[in-house]
Amino acid sequence: MSAIGSGSFGTVFKVKHRLDDKIYAVKRVQFGDISEETKQIVLKEANSLSKLDSDFVVKYEDSYLESNYLYIQMEFYSQSLRTVLKDKAIVFERQPEDQMNVFEYFISCEIFKELLECVEYLHESDPPVIHRNLKPENILIDLNFTSNRCVKLCDFGLATDHNTHRQIVSPFVHSVCGTFGYIAPEVLMGKEYDHKSDIYSLSIIGEELFGIDLQDWKLIEAKKLLFKKCIQSIYGTLLDMMSTPFWRQRPECREVLAKHNEWSIDKTVV
Structure with a gap:
């Protein structure tokens, strides 16, 4: 052991x-x-x-x-998304300042798509479940694709049910918890929140996964990107997912997935 x-x-x-x-x-x-x-x-x-x-x-x-x-x-799974984030630039022989090639971008899109599907499952459960601690360490990678997918969520120690009816009829507010750097602002400030706090965490993870600095739109515009439209789309999508202070306007996972063909690239291109 x-x-x-x-x-x-x-x-x-x-x-x-x-x-x-x-x-x-x-x-x-x-x-x-x-x-x-x-x-x-x-x-x-x-x-x-x-x-x-x-x-x-x-x-x-x-x-x-x-x-x-x-x-x-x-x-048991030996790898987490943290390991992937640490190693994928090395695997694809990319320097930190270089843009991703088409293969790395495609893999990043597939991982993000599966991650969205995982969180969508939680949010559309009955009752909905808020994970409240989404971060790369709590996203496991199944290298054997035993269920025809590679991404799974773990660590539900901070997860909670979200009864929308109870939120409306009472002053119920969830507790402040999570991992600093991935916590939505409304959670950090001790305000009322719902499952959209997970969407904020996903935007931070997406920022790491795609190597995007959401604070620098001009950098995206200036770069001569191989798949610029896709990068611009995922940039805008992640910004919407991060939406603050209007957190209720953040998109649902299913809405981000519905635009998968806009921010991803076709498998035939790879």
Whole structure:
């Protein structure tokens, strides 16, 4: 058993099952060191994972209590989007200041498309689920394409249901949480928010994935890009997804996906 990282409130280990010889990821949380409120959050994560039985999220296997520890067993993936972001320029032999070639841009589009589909699944569940901690480390990459897709979401320790009716009839406000740099401004300021806070996080991830500086439109205009119209489209799309302070105007994942042919490039071009 070896530690491979940390998630919300616990450490994640890579383990080998003694009976089936399969490799799993197991999140371990020490109950003796956390408050009752945090215990409920951790138990909620296990409960949420057990209900989200889909190819869009990491597969829940089991959870159990042992010696004052809670263990949450999940399918194992060795790579996260953080690894991809770190390595893809090296793989495509691109210097940081250089533009992506057509192959790297196509792969970036496919990853972003699958990521949007994953979050769309959460937001259109009944009731809708807000992940609240979307970041490259919580986006896993299935290199074997076991379900004909490569992107899955993990770490639902901060996820919460969003009952739209309850939001309307009461002053219910979700708590402030997430990872700095990916948190929507309305969340950071402790204001009322909904699933559109995840859309903001996706825009920051998209900025990293496509190597775009959303603060510099003139740079996009000045560059002699191989697929300029696509870059301009994804730039505008990410800006809409980041929309602040009018966060309710951010597009839904399905609306961004509907324009996939505008910001992506056709497979036949690659």
